[in-house]
Amino acid sequence: MAQRRGIDVLVGLFVLVGLAALVFLALKAGNLSGFSIGPTYEVRARFDNVGGLKVRAPVKSAGVVVGRVAAIGFDDRTYQATVTFALEERFRFPTDTSAKILTSGLLGEQYVGLEAGAEEKVLGRGDLIRLTQSAVVLENLIGQFLFDKAAEGGSKP
Amino acid sequence: MLIDALERVGAAVRGRVERVGYGARFFVRLLWLAPAALARPRLVVDQLHFIGNRSLSIITVSGLFVGFVLGLQGYYTLQRYGSAEALGLLVALSLVRELGPVVGALLFAGRAGTSLTAEVGLMKAGEQLSAMEMMAVDPVARVLAPRFVAAVIALPLLAAVFSAVGVIGGWVVGVQLIGVDPGAFWSQMQAGVDVFDDIGNGVIKSVVFGFICAFVALYVGYEARPTPEGVSRATTTGVVAASLAVLGFDFILTALMFGTD
Numbered sequence: 277m278a279q280r281r282g283i284d285v286l287v288g289l290f291v292l293v294g295l296a297a298l299v300f301l302a303l304k305a306g307n308l309s310g311f312s313i314g315p316t317y318e319v320r321a322r323f324d325n326v327g328g329l330k331v332r333a334p335v336k337s338a339g340v341v342v343g344r345v346a347a348i349g350f351d352d353r354t355y356q357a358t359v360t361f362a363l364e365e366r367f368r369f370p371t372d373t374s375a376k377i378l379t380s381g382l383l384g385e386q387y388v389g390l391e392a393g394a395e396e397k398v399l400g401r402g403d404l405i406r407l408t409q410s411a412v413v414l415e416n417l418i419g420q421f422l423f424d425k426a427a428e429g430g431s432k433p
Numbered sequence: 434m435l436i437d438a439l440e441r442v443g444a445a446v447r448g449r450v451e452r453v454g455y456g457a458r459f460f461v462r463l464l465w466l467a468p469a470a471l472a473r474p475r476l477v478v479d480q481l482h483f484i485g486n487r488s489l490s491i492i493t494v495s496g497l498f499v500g501f502v503l504g505l506q507g508y509y510t511l512q513r514y515g516s517a518e519a520l521g522l523l524v525a526l527s528l529v530r531e532l533g534p535v536v537g538a539l540l541f542a543g544r545a546g547t548s549l550t551a552e553v554g555l556m557k558a559g560e561q562l563s564a565m566e567m568m569a570v571d572p573v574a575r576v577l578a579p580r581f582v583a584a585v586i587a588l589p590l591l592a593a594v595f596s597a598v599g600v601i602g603g604w605v606v607g608v609q610l611i612g613v614d615p616g617a618f619w620s621q622m623q624a625g626v627d628v629f630d631d632i633g634n635g636v637i638k639s640v641v642f643g644f645i646c647a648f649v650a651l652y653v654g655y656e657a658r659p660t661p662e663g664v665s666r667a668t669t670t671g672v673v674a675a676s677l678a679v680l681g682f683d684f685i686l687t688a689l690m691f692g693t694d
Binding site: 283284286287289290291293294295296297298300301302304305306332385 | 478479481482485486489525529586587589590591593594596597598600619622623624626627628631632636
């Protein structure tokens with residue numbers, strides 16, 4: 277019987293070590309600890325171009341994560357992208373808040389930046405953020421640059 | 434002459450198809466008997482000790498060294514592009530998505546699968562399995578099913594240990610020895626590794642590999658010719674078949690899980 281119990285303890289230890297490894301991976305290597313566990317509310321925004329924005333990308337205000345991108349859809353009446361954000365319940369934003377799609381670093385992942393406005397009223401569940409700025413598309417930027425250069429060159433005698 | 438040759442080809446194909454069918458039936462039978470094996474936890478716990486605990490050392494040591502190597506190689510490659518801070522992300526993603534489940538399963542097939550095959554094969558050669566049948570005890574339910582369940586439980590845990598130890602190994606080499614910034618190492622890792630998409634899919638992979646390794650090891654053992662030579666051949670076949678199946682399924686699973694994003 278004593279030997280039996282020894283084996284049970286060893287197997288129990290093995291299972292615990294395995295589970296501890298999983299928890300370590302989830303908390304230390306994964307982004308589980310970064311999850312907002314608190315309640316969230318959803319607001320929407322329309323963008324002309326979301327670029328490489330992905331679902332679950334962070335929504336930041338002043339550089340602090342205040343929510344996540346919950347869904348990205350396409351509206352075929354306005355031909356715009358509709359992005360739904362899940363913001364943490366404890367953070368409230370004025371109705372004239374503007375949303376921008378930004379890139380962390382030169383080639384980093386894309387995230388949404390919120391810039392608070394000055395209105396007294398705050399955004400509620402399901403409200404629409406009206407002021408938006410699309411993602412910067414590198415090709416357009418280069419095209420614009422080349423166009424400007426060409427125009428400059430043309431104006432010179 | 435020609436008819437003879439055709440007949441031989443036909444018989445060979447038929448034989449193969451029959452073996453596939455028999456194998457599939459055997460797999461379903463193991464699955465069917467697995468819940469019944471859980472009802473007798475003593476047998477499963479014994480096998481978990483035999484399969485899991487005894488594999489822990491090789492898994493831990495291999496994981497540590499794989500982590501070391503990933504840290505070194507990853508650093509040399511990333512540093513060329515001036516992004517050594519992404520080392521943590523590289524180490525964690527490659528371990529969690531691929532190396533943990535796959536290398537874990539390959540080691541498992543070599544360490545635990547062979548002993549399962551040899552044990553079952555020798556039981557068959559010693560006519561212990563036939564003796565059980567004589568006593569109206571189903572050897573598949575009594576001998577194979579607990580081993581199957583234990584292997585399916587053990588492999589995901591071992592793969593998780595492998596990945597976790599590997600991440601620590603990468604940290605030791607990357608941060609402690611080379612001097613990558615520890616904050617960037619962990620934060621890049623946490624920003625890039627998704628709990629469900631990466632860790633969850635890795636766990637699903639290792640569960641599938643657990644089914645494969647356990648099934649192959651037990652099947653070839655159970656079907657081994659009951660001679661010393663037959664058992665040794667079955668052991669070899671088992672490792673080779675399990676390793677190839679793991680690698681093949683890994684490709685399919687990777688394509689399914691991470692293909693469209």
